[in-house]
Amino acid sequence: MQVAIMGAGAVGCYYGAMLARAGHAVTLIGRQALVDQVAAGGLRLEMADFDDRVALGASTEPSALADAEVVLFCVKSSDTEAAGEAIRPHLRPDATIFSFQNGVDNATRLSGVLGRPAVPAVVYVAAGIPAPGHVKHHGRGDIVVGTGDRVEAIAAGFRAAGIPTTVSDAVETVLWGKLVTNCAHNALSAVAQVSYGHMVAVPGVTDVMADAVDECLAVARGLGIGLDDGVKAMVLGVAASMPGQYSSTAQDMARGKPTEIDHLNGYVVRKGQALGIPTPVNRALWAMVKLQESRRPA
Known part of the structure; x- marks a missing residue:
């Protein structure tokens, strides 16, 4: 397949490297x-059983995805x-676009901009960028994608590249499950700048996480999302x-980058407000990250 990765951070670089390693033609679009x-020596992919450079293309320009099927x-x-x-101006008419993003509404928002369907995907991977051109895999790597034209065939290509892939017509529910996970972990890891293992070993932290989950479940049910x-x-x-x-929010904060907290705990808070469902724990977690963000130089 001809594959382009728009926004090649840790997630994009990991999946791009896996696909390129399997022989697909991959172009990363990033910084x-x-x-x-990448131009000097390829992308270093570091995993438990593999550590080598993978040859692929890279560009800073969105026009570089003009030939991409995926x-x-x-x-x-x-x-x-x-x-x-x-x-949008550079997409092939037959290209299949997957939203490999946190949050639950990105595929819908992207579809509105593009004027064509974007397939939602739920991504379960722990990866980081120790240095430019080096992606390190820490765990998992499986994805769940929604249905659509050519999706089954593309998913088969993903699986053959070592990416466990499930095609689901209930992907919205799975997206919400990932959102709840992020709401419980991301802000705490970010504000304290600690790993998940360190975080849950501190007395009281898992109680806060459980309270955040309960609020998320209440909001999800208010929206008709079938989480159990x-x-x-x-x-x-x-x-x-x-x-x-470390959560993606923690990694963003450590680099002085804007976080996605408005689309995680902040999203739950906004939906809770609209439904009249209190979300004080999620509001506090969202506010703590926003306070930390406010310390960045203007």
């Missing part, structure tokens, strides 16, 4: 530092509309499966 490193849209939630406008009580056990078990992982 100049990434482009320079586009993985990996930009931050706050950049969805702007990045969507940037790629088993979600709480799943969310609270995440730290055991990736104890060394």
Whole structure:
């Protein structure tokens, strides 16, 4: 397949490297530092059983995706509309676009900008960028994608590249499960700048996480999203499966970058307000991250 990654951060670089390693033609669209490193010697993919450089293309220009059959849209939630406008003139008429983003409404927002469907995807991967041109895999890597034209065939290509992929007509529910996980973990890891394992070892933290989950479940049910009580056990078990992982919000904050907190806990707070459902724990977590963000130089 001809694949383009729009917004090649940790998530985009990991999946791009996996697909390129399997023989697909991949182009990363990202920052100049990434482009320079990839041009000089490929992208370093570091995993438990693999550590080598993978050859692929890279560019800073959205026009570089003009030949792509498959586009993985990996930009931050706050950049969805702007990045969507940037790629819209360059998309092939038959391209399939996947929203590989946090939050639950990005595919809908992206579809509105593009004037064509974007397939929602739920991404479960722990990865980081230790240096430009180097992506390090910490855990998992499976994805759940929605249905659509050619999706089954593309999913088969993903699986053959070592990316466990499920196609689901209930992807909205799965997106909400991921949102609840992010709401429980991201802000706490970010404000304290600690890993998940460190975080849950501190007395009282799992109680705060459980309260945040309860609020999220109440809002989801108010919106007609069919999450069950088993979600709480799943969310609270995440730290055991990736104890060394820092949340994406923590990584953004450490680099002085804007976070996606408005589309995580902030989203739950806004929906709760509209439904008349109190969300004080999620509001506090959202506010703490916003306070930290306010310390960045203007």
